[in-house]
Amino acid sequence: MTSYLVRRIVGMVVVILLVLTIAFVIVRLAPGDPAALMLGPEATPQDAVELRARLGLDRPILVQYLTFAGNALRGDLGTSIFFNRPVTEVLAGRAEPTIFLALMSLAIALVIATPIGIWAAYRRGSWLDQGAISTAMLAASVPSFWTGLMLQRWLATELGWFPAAGYGGPDADFLERMRHLILPAIVLGIVNSALILRFTRASMLDILGEDYIRTARSKGMPERRVVLRHALKNAAIPIITIVGLTFALLVSGAVVTERVFNIPGLGNLVVSAVLRRDYPVIQGTLIVVASLYVLINLLTDLLYLVVDKRVRY
């Protein structure tokens, strides 16, 4: 177990180093000079040279890379060209809406998907099962910006139940900020519930055909207990996997939804950073998101251990 954890953590570091390298290379391969972009069309070539020197962009590429990697590993992701503040600070300021949006939409997705998925598997072939699958397909194929715009119009503009967009201004308290996330969370929840529903249904279908489910029935227990105790626990591993992946994707920023609802999260930040050629911010976001991704994956794998005692690492 300990050696497994050590191996996994070494693996994580390797992945993060790779991401670091790729982030560095990709950003430099992209066309456009950040110094010229920052200074605007009025600037003289002399200004550009000075700025490039100040940002370290005139040094050999290898030196730039080693400085960048060394600093990143120590937790210093550089300074944002646009905000002129440390990247870590910029990211931290944008993390709250994204993380809470991810948590809320995952909760909504689970509340929709697991009961329907279980019920559809239990009543396989029925109109409810077929209806659930078709609805899930539909929900997954409708683009989230469309769902977002429709819900905005209906629930925010017409009914006035939720704020239409934004994150409640600088003085908004926590509850007010969360209220702004409900609508986008519903959009993301619907989209992501489709996948979780299908996985839950498929996994439950497999398990409900197992011999030990028949044994459970032969003990004379209510069907509810057969399904929720004996089947669901066994069906949980694929469900946990897909939930972990969904969560990781959500944390990496729901770009479109954040754009539609104008939420100052990581997704919005990274889009603006790309448009502004704010290299340090792009790199920093990539690294943080990749780290979160591998971390969530590790946590998912560790969760298997809790559920299934046959799993050994």
Add this chain to the structure above:
Amino acid sequence: MSATAASEPVLEIEGLRVAFRARRSAVTALRDVGVALGAGRTLALVGESGSGKSVTSLSVMGLLPRNGAVEAGRILYRRRDGTRVDLARLDETRFRAIRGREIAMIFQEPMSSLNPLFTVGDQIGEMLLLHTDLDARARRRRVIEMLELVEIPAAASRMNAYPHELSGGMRQRVMIALALVCEPALLIADEPTTALDVTIQAQILDLMRRLQRELRMAILFITHDMGVVAEMADDVAVMYAGAVVEAAPVATLFARPSHPYTRGLLATIPRPGRPRGERLVPIPGSVPALSAMPPGCAFAPRCPIAVEACREPVALAPLEGDHRVACHLAHAHETVAAHG
């Protein structure tokens, strides 16, 4: 069958017909099955795969797959309090109080019949949780007692083991402990030893016989193995293509098998008494598909002695005492013997 067993059977199946719905059609899996099982006795249901023995047992448990249903007949079970219920028509809530508590079942595959994610103690204890008022400590004591009864060493620590930590034989002992923890009046054992090594098989059969005596329960024993039948059964019902073709006390059946199919089954067992080099006789052909049953005797197409009359339907009829057989020829011989 002894007089007492005949007068008050625990289980009496009469004219049972079970059908399965397929996509567009329905197939009849059991046709007019009738057997009786006396208290404390063992009835073996014998036959090849597809003969309907498992469907019969699942009907008794009320655990037919969703697309299967009892279309006709009765499954009369005498409850502990003496009242008789028809399991074929019992509502699910009342059935749950009987299932597990009064009628329990052991399945063929010990490897897959236990839930992999719960400890064996948990799975046995769940029976007590469902059917008794015992508190957690009393349940624990009872589970240990049961594990000791089925001769699992170090019961107190083994109860915390997960199924994958036990061997096949041990798991089948756990299944037996689970089935018997509420001291059922009727145990259905569906090929309980088929998946086990021969030595383990003998141990499990011994164990079942001992527990049957101690708990005075009736066993409906499903098997395709005539050797196991000889060892376990008091009475035998031979099934073929969804119907009982011969039923008799075990000694009678082995001494005077009267249906050509029963004789065929007995001829397939190697026996030490037989001369070396004597060939085992397989039954040619295979069980007809349920959807394509011949109109007359279902065994006729494979029967070595079939005659024209075998195209006519045949029903199970008494031959002599408790010996019943469904064969035109067996009854014809009898008539000839009686009159000639």
